[in-house]
Amino acid sequence: MTEIALAVENLSFAYGAKKALDALSFNVQSGECTILLGPNGAGKSTLFSLITRLYDARAGRIELCGFDLKKQSLQALARLGVVFQQTTLDPDLSVTQNLRYHAALHGIGRKAADKRIQEELERLAMFERRGEKVRQLNGGHKRRVEIARALLHKPSLLLLDEPTVGLDMPSRQAIVSHVHDLVKQQNLAVLWATHLIDEIAADDSLIVLHKGQVKASGKLSEILQTTGWADPGQVFQKLTQGPQA
Ligand SMILES: Nc1ncnc2c1ncn2[C@@H]1O[C@H](COP(=O)(O)OP(=O)(O)OP(=O)(O)O)[C@@H](O)[C@H]1O
Numbered sequence: 001m002t003e004i005a006l007a008v009e010n011l012s013f014a015y016g017a018k019k020a021l022d023a024l025s026f027n028v029q030s031g032e033c034t035i036l037l038g039p040n041g042a043g044k045s046t047l048f049s050l051i052t053r054l055y056d057a058r059a060g061r062i063e064l065c066g067f068d069l070k071k072q073s074l075q076a077l078a079r080l081g082v083v084f085q086q087t088t089l090d091p092d093l094s095v096t097q098n099l100r101y102h103a104a105l106h107g108i109g110r111k112a113a114d115k116r117i118q119e120e121l122e123r124l125a126m127f128e129r130r131g132e133k134v135r136q137l138n139g140g141h142k143r144r145v146e147i148a149r150a151l152l153h154k155p156s157l158l159l160l161d162e163p164t165v166g167l168d169m170p171s172r173q174a175i176v177s178h179v180h181d182l183v184k185q186q187n188l189a190v191l192w193a194t195h196l197i198d199e200i201a202a203d204d205s206l207i208v209l210h211k212g213q214v215k216a217s218g219k220l221s222e223i224l225q226t227t228g229w230a231d232p233g234q235v236f237q238k239l240t241q242g243p244q245a
Pocket of ligand 1: 019028040041042043045046
């Protein structure tokens with residue numbers, strides 16, 4: 001069943017006089033991986049900071065699963081899982097210890113937490129590494145642990161902020177394929193910020209952000225059909241480069 005997991009309406013944000021987001025409106029649906037594509041400075045991190053409530057939006061509205069982020073923050077944020085650009089795992093704790101800590105923060109009891117930890121680590125093929133200290137893991141495996149952690153409280157929307165930066169090609173491909181499997185198996189909504197065109201799958205949705213504005217949004221296949229452009233690379237190039245971009 002498709003539902004709107006994230007609704008952004010007329011959202012604007014400025015750092016002093018510098019406008020970073022200019023009246024953004026878009027939806028992210030459950031069961032879909034939505035790629036937020038934008039060059040450096042497009043406003044991706046600012047948008048994520050507003051969705052996670054690191055910053056407060058003064059203009060516009062954000063809803064998570066129908067809950068207003070400002071007026072019903074607890075209910076809204078309970079539906080959200082986040083993987084930040086910089087790792088936030090404790091390197092001196094084991095994989096399981098890191099995940100138990102996070103589960104405790106969400107008020108999940110030990111027995112239920114251990115069950116959820118096993119489920120998520122198995123799904124990401126990391127269960128056999130559970131006893132290892134995080135500092136012993138390679139970058140790709142750390143990312144998988146972070147994704148498992150973000151899913152422990154069963155969120156409806158997973159935000160991924162450039163999760164493959166710095167990873168080698170096999171690790172990148174593994175993350176891309178794990179996340180797409182999750183979307184299908186769990187009916188999860190994913191919003192994935194990247195500027196790497198090759199991370200986009202044929203049935204993904206796309207939001208192209210440039211200079212704080214949404215230049216296109218919708219199913220990739222529909223954007224290609226409407227515009228007649230060949231692939232996401234051309235969509236990106238046409239909408240973010242050249243005189244009219
Ligand atoms: N703390 C800040 N103070 C002033 N301007 C800022 C601040 N943070 C970001 N900006 C500006 O806001 C705009 C959007 O930046 P943002 O970091 O959200 O973009 P981004 O798409 O995440 O870029 P990147 O891919 O480089 O991380 C840019 O013009 C940036 O220079």
